Amino acid sequence: MKKLHLRMLTTVLAGVLMLGCAKKPLTLHVFIWSDYIKPEIVQSFEQKFGCKIVLDYYDSNESMYAKLKAGGGGYDLVFPSSYMVNIMQRQDMLQPLDHAKIPNIQHLDPAANRFTMDSNHVFSVPYMLGSSGIGYLTSKVPDFKPTWRMFGDPAYKGRMTLMNDYREAIGAALKALGYSLNTLDTNELVQARDLLIQWKANIAKFESEQYKNGLISAEFLLVHGYSGDIMQIMEENADIAYVVPEEGTSVALDEIVLLKQAPQPELAHAFINFLHEPEIAAQNIEFVYYLCPNLAAYELVSDEVRNDPAVFLPQNIMDKSEVVWDLGENNALYSHIWDEVKGAE
Numbered sequence: 252m253k254k255l256h257l258r259m260l261t262t263v264l265a266g267v268l269m270l271g272c273a274k275k276p277l278t279l280h281v282f283i284w285s286d287y288i289k290p291e292i293v294q295s296f297e298q299k300f301g302c303k304i305v306l307d308y309y310d311s312n313e314s315m316y317a318k319l320k321a322g323g324g325g326y327d328l329v330f331p332s333s334y335m336v337n338i339m340q341r342q343d344m345l346q347p348l349d350h351a352k353i354p355n356i357q358h359l360d361p362a363a364n365r366f367t368m369d370s371n372h373v374f375s376v377p378y379m380l381g382s383s384g385i386g387y388l389t390s391k392v393p394d395f396k397p398t399w400r401m402f403g404d405p406a407y408k409g410r411m412t413l414m415n416d417y418r419e420a421i422g423a424a425l426k427a428l429g430y431s432l433n434t435l436d437t438n439e440l441v442q443a444r445d446l447l448i449q450w451k452a453n454i455a456k457f458e459s460e461q462y463k464n465g466l467i468s469a470e471f472l473l474v475h476g477y478s479g480d481i482m483q484i485m486e487e488n489a490d491i492a493y494v495v496p497e498e499g500t501s502v503a504l505d506e507i508v509l510l511k512q513a514p515q516p517e518l519a520h521a522f523i524n525f526l527h528e529p530e531i532a533a534q535n536i537e538f539v540y541y542l543c544p545n546l547a548a549y550e551l552v553s554d555e556v557r558n559d560p561a562v563f564l565p566q567n568i569m570d571k572s573e574v575v576w577d578l579g580e581n582n583a584l585y586s587h588i589w590d591e592v593k594g595a596e
């Protein structure tokens with residue numbers, strides 16, 4: 252008995268020393284998209300490592316970036332989409348990752364590499380892959396068609412939302428017109444701007460935070476949103492459906508990055524590694540309904556999730572869809588159009 256206690260004590264002490272948690276437990280500060288991690292996973296990490304995780308949430312890459320730029324947070328880890336990883340890296344906001352401390356990157360699905368510009372994971376480790384699409388109430392939108400043009404349908408005037416996100420909203424209009432959502436062609440961008448201005452007059456608002464509640468409560472009948480988020484609310488309202496428009500959509504890979512000023516880089520590496528434990532990644536996929544690109548986790552998810560086309564995107568959707576890329580100085584083309592759309596009467 253004594254021996255057992257001694258052994259337990261040694262193990263605990265070793266863990267404590269390893270992460271330096273001797274007196275006050277260490278705290279990891281994580282800034283993540285809302286509804287993007289299973290809460291029990293956070294708790295098991297805290298228990299396993301004898302530390303605390305403080306989570307803060309955001310609903311768009313741009314609001315996250317603005318907060319960091321304003322000096323807010325004191326965060327260790329953030330979860331930007333791949334185009335934003337690029338922007339942050341270019342602005343020297345990130346520090347390189349120590350792969351020796353993230354052995355679970357061996358499980359990464361190499362197929363996810365086409366969605367990132369950092370395929371060697373120097374600054375980022377893929378977290379989740381998902382799409383954008385349309386969530387709607389099947390009983391209230393009986394003539395639903397799987398097209399972005401639904402946002403121009405006067406039958407649903409004032410009862411729809413488009414994402415308050417410049418690349419997603421302009422991207423939807425570009426896709427509706429049959430163009431790339433990374434186009435640099437000003438003529439195509441002007442057409443997308445005009446279409447978006449027409450849609451703006453027909454929707455309730457641009458909205459990225461409240462569209463889920465709005466759909467559950469039937470305040471909104473049809474919303475532009477993220478795949479997993481809409482899948483999550485289907486559990487609360489069986490009338491909700493999620494569809495990727497036939498013109499194609501944006502597919503995003505959100506990645507985990509370590510900020511240059513991270514107060515706890517050791518613990519941050521341990522958390523990245525933990526999120527890619529196959530068993531943990533599988534639990535997380537089942538909860539958030541996004542796809543953690545971890546090959547070993549694919550084997551562990553339920554058949555229901557494995558056969559869900561909103562989680563494992565079918566090839567025909569992939570073929571029509573695109574990743575939002577960082578366009579360097581041409582990002583300004585999009586932000587300029589967004590200002591025009593926002594300013595339009």
Ligand code: N2P
Pocket residue numbers: 284285286287332381477480503505
């Ligand atoms: C989580 C939304 C994450 C998807 N609520 C954004 N790519």
